[in-house]
Every structure is written in C-alpha cells, then in structure tokens.
Amino acid sequence: MKNIIIATLFLALISCKTEVKNNAEVEKQAVEVETADPNYDPEAKIKELGIQLNPPSAPVANFVNAVHTGDLIFLSGKGPLKSDGEYIKGKLGADLTIEEGYEAARTTAINQLSVLKHELGNLNKVKRIVKVKGMVNAAPDFTDHPKVINGYSDLMVAIFGDHGKHARAAVGMGSLPSNIAVEIEMIVEVYD
Numbered sequence: 001m002k003n004i005i006i007a008t009l010f011l012a013l014i015s016c017k018t019e020v021k022n023n024a025e026v027e028k029q030a031v032e033v034e035t036a037d038p039n040y041d042p043e044a045k046i047k048e049l050g051i052q053l054n055p056p057s058a059p060v061a062n063f064v065n066a067v068h069t070g071d072l073i074f075l076s077g078k079g080p081l082k083s084d085g086e087y088i089k090g091k092l093g094a095d096l097t098i099e100e101g102y103e104a105a106r107t108t109a110i111n112q113l114s115v116l117k118h119e120l121g122n123l124n125k126v127k128r129i130v131k132v133k134g135m136v137n138a139a140p141d142f143t144d145h146p147k148v149i150n151g152y153s154d155l156m157v158a159i160f161g162d163h164g165k166h167a168r169a170a171v172g173m174g175s176l177p178s179n180i181a182v183e184i185e186m187i188v189e190v191y192d
Contacts (some may be wrong), residue, residue, distance in 0.1 A: 042123040045159045046113070056115040057081055065115045072130070073119055073188045078111045079180035080104035089179045092172075093142030096181055104181035105134065105151030112152075112186055113159070120190060129156045129166040131187040137180060138172035145170040152184050 046053065056065055059076065067074045080088035080103075088104040090096040096104070117123055134149030136142070149170035156164035166186075176183050 040124070040161065040163065042126060042159050042163075046123065049158065051110055051113075052083070053110065053114045053117050054083065056111065056118050066119045068119060068190075071127070071189055071192065073116065073190060075112055075115055075186045075188065077133075077135070077183040077185040078108050078115065079176070079178075079183050080107040081111055082107060087178060088181045090181055091137050091139050091142075091179075092144070092148055092181065093139035098144050098147050101136065101148035101181055102151035105149050105184065106155050107151075108182055108184045109152040109155040112184065116188060123159075125190050126160060126163060126188055127191050128189040129160060129164045129186065130189050132156070132166050132168045133185045134168065134170045135173045135176060135183045136170065137176040137182065140174075142172060145172050148182060149184070152182075 057078075059065055063076055065076055065078075082088065088096075088100070088107060090100075092098070092101045113123065116126065120126070132149070132152060134145070134152060136145045136148050138145065149168065153164075153166070153168060156166065158164070173183075
C-alpha cells in the first residue's frame with residue numbers, strides 16, 4: 001500500500017511539472033503572437049502624426065527620468081513643457097479650460113515619449129502602457145480631471161493602439177510645482 005501511495009504522488013508530481021511546462025510554452029507563444037503584429041509600429045505612427053520627440057529635459061533634483069527594472073520602466077512625473085521651453089501653467093477651472101488642460105496633458109505625453117525613446121532607443125520595444133497617474137492642478141470646485149488626462153491617454157492609444165490602453169488615475173491637486181497645469185507619471189512594460 002505504501003508503494004502505491006508513493007507511486008501515485010510521483011505521478012501527480014510529474015503531471016504538475018508537465019502542466020507548468022505547457023503553461024510556460026503557451027505564454028511564450030502568446031508573446032510571439034503579440035510581437036508578430038505587422039501593424040504595430042509606434043515609431044511610424046509618431047511620424048504619421050507629425051510628432052517631434054526632443055531630447056528629454058534633465059531632472060531638476062536628486063532623481064532620474066526613468067528606472068528600468070526587469071521588463072518594466074517607471075517614468076518620473078513630467079509636466080507640459082512646450083518646445084519653446086515654456087510650461088503650460090495655471091489651474092484648471094480657474095485659469096485654464098478643459099481643452100487647454102487636455103492639450104497640456106497631450107504635451108506631457110510627448111515629453112514622456114521622449115524619455116521613453118531615450119531609454120529604449122526604439123518605441124517599438126514597448127509591449128504595453130501599464131499605468132498612468134495624472135495629477136491636475138485644479139481649483140477646489142473643478143471635477144473634470146479625467147477629461148484633462150484624456151489628452152495623455154488618447155495619445156498613448158493613438159500611437160500604441162491596444163498596447164496603449166492602460167490603468168489610470170486622474171486626480172486633482174491643490175498645487176503643482178511652478179504652477180504647471182498637469183504632472184503625469186507612467187509605468188511601461190517592454191519586450192526583452
């Protein structure tokens with residue numbers, strides 16, 4: 001009887017190892033299918049949209065623009081720095097309209113793409129935009145934070161397609177550094 005129990009446990013163990021191996025093979029195949037998408041070309045999409053990526057601005061304190069760990073990149077918060085070197089400033093609901101806030105978030109998205117391109121060398125290495133945290137410099141009675149951060153999210157989806165759809169927070173802040181309209185950070189998954 002003891003030998004039968006040992007043999008049964010041994011067969012169960014072998015079965016589990018085979019199942020784990022098969023699951024790993026299925027996951028590997030799923031990644032290969034994703035990367036084989038002939039329409040996935042963020043670099044071409046940026047050119048098609050006429051977006052110019054400039055070298056990213058240097059951090060202004062004791063931090064870095066991005067931390068790459070494993071297959072994730074954590075991007076520090078960036079603001080709406082325009083190509084002329086000026087920030088879009090002001091409070092939503094007091095100084096700026098939702099449309100102006102949307103444009104500030106879109107400008108911030110372009111700045112984050114510059115950081116990401118600098119980090120990766122090629123945006124086609126982006127597997128997925130995982131998470132976006134959007135902070136809106138808002139008047140106390142302003143409640144349309146999501147409409148502002150849509151400027152960021154919409155551009156990510158326009159460039160990365162389904163790979164650009166992400167989890168998100170859009171929150172209001174009493175103030176932001178230098179009175180910038182928005183500050184946004186992002187987490188990105190990349191292909192090896």
